[in-house]
Amino acid sequence: MSITQQYLLDTYRARQLGEPAPPAPGAHDWQVAREWRDHRQFRAVVAGHPAHGRIRLALSRRLHLRPRSAD
Template sequence: MSITQQYLLDTYRAQQLGEPAPPAPGAHEWQVAREWRDYRQFLAVLAERPAHGRIRLARGRWLRPRSRSTC
């Protein structure tokens, strides 16, 4: 059974029982993505790492590696 079929079945059952319809599949995906991003930033702060710009800093280290001195 696909997600769409399950949603339609749940909607039909809710209508028959006089209950509110369930949220459509994918209705809260952006909210979940934002909460996941905020949680990752929170973990970064707890680990005393920069919470913003980590990808940019890592890309900069990869593109411009430090020259090693042979002293």
């Protein structure tokens, strides 16, 4: 059963029982993504790492630590 079919079945059951309809699939995806990002940043701060720009900082460290060839 697909997500859409399950949603339609749940909506039908809710209507038959006089209950509010469930939220549509994907209605809260952005909110979940935002909360996940906030939680990741919180864990980084608690661990003593910078909350923003961690990937860029790691890449810049990688690039600057390369041994330079003697010219």
